[in-house]
Amino acid sequence: MTELATYNFAYLDEQTKRMIRRAILKAIAIPGYQVPFASREMPMPYGWGTGGVQVTAAIIGPNDTLKVIDQGADDTTNAVSIRAFFQKVANVPVTTKTTEATIIQTRHRIPETALQAGQTLVYQVPIPEPLRFLEPRETETRKMHALEEYGLMHVKLYEDIARHGHIATTYAYPVKVEGRYVMDPSPTPKFDNPKMHNSPALQLFGAGREKRIYAIPPYTQVVSLDFEDHPFEVQTFSQPCALCAAKGSYLDEVILDDKGGSMFVCSDTDFCEERQAAGHRGHLSPAQAEAAE
Amino acid sequence: MRAATQVFEGGFADSVLGSQEIFRALMDAMANPGRIVSVGDLAQAPSPLTPVAASIAATLFDHDATVWCDKPIKASEAALGWLKFHTGLELTNDPAGADFALVTDIDNMPSFDAFAKGTSEYPDRSTTIILQVAGFEAQTSLTLEGPGIKGTQAFSPSQLPRMFTEQWAANRGAFPRGIDLIFAGNGLLAALPRTTRILNKEA
Numbered sequence: 001m002t003e004l005a006t007y008n009f010a011y012l013d014e015q016t017k018r019m020i021r022r023a024i025l026k027a028i029a030i031p032g033y034q035v036p037f038a039s040r041e042m043p044m045p046y047g048w049g050t051g052g053v054q055v056t057a058a059i060i061g062p063n064d065t066l067k068v069i070d071q072g073a074d075d076t077t078n079a080v081s082i083r084a085f086f087q088k089v090a091n092v093p094v095t096t097k098t099t100e101a102t103i104i105q106t107r108h109r110i111p112e113t114a115l116q117a118g119q120t121l122v123y124q125v126p127i128p129e130p131l132r133f134l135e136p137r138e139t140e141t142r143k144m145h146a147l148e149e150y151g152l153m154h155v156k157l158y159e160d161i162a163r164h165g166h167i168a169t170t171y172a173y174p175v176k177v178e179g180r181y182v183m184d185p186s187p188t189p190k191f192d193n194p195k196m197h198n199s200p201a202l203q204l205f206g207a208g209r210e211k212r213i214y215a216i217p218p219y220t221q222v223v224s225l226d227f228e229d230h231p232f233e234v235q236t237f238s239q240p241c242a243l244c245a246a247k248g249s250y251l252d253e254v255i256l257d258d259k260g261g262s263m264f265v266c267s268d269t270d271f272c273e274e275r276q277a278a279g280h281r282g283h284l285s286p287a288q289a290e291a292a293e
Numbered sequence: 294m295r296a297a298t299q300v301f302e303g304g305f306a307d308s309v310l311g312s313q314e315i316f317r318a319l320m321d322a323m324a325n326p327g328r329i330v331s332v333g334d335l336a337q338a339p340s341p342l343t344p345v346a347a348s349i350a351a352t353l354f355d356h357d358a359t360v361w362c363d364k365p366i367k368a369s370e371a372a373l374g375w376l377k378f379h380t381g382l383e384l385t386n387d388p389a390g391a392d393f394a395l396v397t398d399i400d401n402m403p404s405f406d407a408f409a410k411g412t413s414e415y416p417d418r419s420t421t422i423i424l425q426v427a428g429f430e431a432q433t434s435l436t437l438e439g440p441g442i443k444g445t446q447a448f449s450p451s452q453l454p455r456m457f458t459e460q461w462a463a464n465r466g467a468f469p470r471g472i473d474l475i476f477a478g479n480g481l482l483a484a485l486p487r488t489t490r491i492l493n494k495e496a
Contacts, residue, residue, distance in 0.1 A: 008309065009309045009310065009313075014308065014309060014312070015355055015357075017312075017313075017316075018312075018352070018353060018354075018355050018357075018358075019357060021316045021319075021320075021352070021353065022353060022358070022392070023417075024320060025319060025320065025323050025353075025421065025473070026417040026419075026421075026473075027417075028320065028323045028324050028441075028486060029323060029473045029486035029487055029488065030416050030417060030469050030486075030487070030488075031440050031488065033416060033417065033469060035417045036417075058316075059313075059316070059317065059320065060313075061310065061313045061314060061317060062310065142414045142415075143414065145414075146412075146413035146414045147413070178440050178488065180468070180469060181469070200443070202320070202324045215324075216440075217323075217324045217325075217440045217441035217486075217488075218324060218325065218440075218441055218443070219440065219441060219442060219443045220440040220441065221440075
């Protein structure tokens with residue numbers, strides 16, 4: 001049997017890794033600033049996390065343990081395929097447990113379990129520029145960042161209040177990093193914004209199509225933009241998780257039938273499973289149903 | 294003959310995993326300013342380059358990186374040849390146009406103002422200065438504060454550029470423009486990104 005073609009460790013060639021690594025070091029030195037980088041084509045389409053994959057490929061080594069989540073879940077398409085990709089091209093151990101991972105690549109959630117020092121969270125970012133929908137020209141948004149001119153963003157939040165009576169932005173909620181750069185935290189629910197503030201973990205953001213890398217070092221101030229009379233607040237849920245009875249975690253609505261029935265469950269599958277393993281039961285958990293029968 | 298041998302020998306035993314290990318140490322150091330990170334002495338370059346400085350060079354430099362080297366390196370044909378052979382770097386004589394600067398003689402280095410600080414639009418187009426130091430056990434200690442540091446962090450490199458606290462305060466004042474520092478010690482490395490503030494005035 002002939003040997004199959006093998007890739008370089010972690011798929012990318014070494015020159016690409018050096019280019020990305022230089023961008024990452026600059027991104028860490030200037031928290032919240034979007035560093036341009038020469039994003040490569042990856043064996044998956046733009047929009048599937050090519051930015052995050054390139055960042056992970058540039059930093060990962062044989063001593064790492066990788067976890068990949070997609071909307072909090074370890075078992076959805078994007079998470080499964082990216083995890084399989086790195087198992088194949090880097091042969092690294094993978095896990096679904098937040099506490100065991102050294103690198104967590106994420107699409108739009110921050111794990112419920114508090115991150116630890118030494119962990120790195122890699123975000124897949126579709127549109128890194130928080131001002132892009134307010135000002136389409138890159139030359140102008142770049143100048144606005146240079147002059148720290150963020151009035152337009154506050155106008156947008158104000159228009160939310162004028163129209164809806166409250167700030168209606170619920171995801172990709174803009175933050176200010178270390179009192180300087182306004183940054184898009186990628187389309188995470190604003191529920192996760194407070195977790196970015198003073199996190200012991202290093203947070204790296206990769207936008208493949210838009211060719212930008214940015215970062216938040218550990219223990220860095222990350223403040224969600226708001227007004228004195230309309231302070232930033234996160235979503236709350238009226239009921240606990242239907243499977244693990246967790247209160248205060250971020251819940252997804254799951255449709256159960258075609259008669260309007262639905263249930264709310266933790267979006268972070270690892271968090272929910274850990275709780276169920278520890279004996280917590282929600283009102284729709286299978287164990288509960290068995291006990292009732 | 295001997296010079297030629299020195300030029301070609303001493304690269305990473307495993308260039309892929311060797312540079313990955315050094316990069317992770319650099320990333321750790323940059324994300325946690327003042328933290329001393331230990332690395333294996335992986336690359337060996339001719340004098341005056343130390344193994345850690347040579348390893349950092351082999352990890353970060355290539356034909357896309359313009360590098361300014363100080364006089365002792367430029368004076369050594371073997372050291373320059375090693376850098377060219379192992380990294381393919383582009384050398385420059387203009388520190389204001391360099392992505393990286395490699396400094397072995399800290400006492401006689403140019404002031405931070407001589408290097409690229411980037412522009413307001415592109416603050417990343419700035420020089421990362423790699424300083425070769427003996428170690429991190431000096432008598433005088435700096436107290437650091439800023440992103441990446443929980444509370445404060447003590448930092449005592451054996452050598453610092455002249456008028457360091459003044460120069461660094463000016464560098465911090467130009468934020469987001471500014472230079473970043475990497476300290477290459479003996480089996481150890483550390484970094485000071487431009488965001489770090491120095492608290493003690495008396496040092």
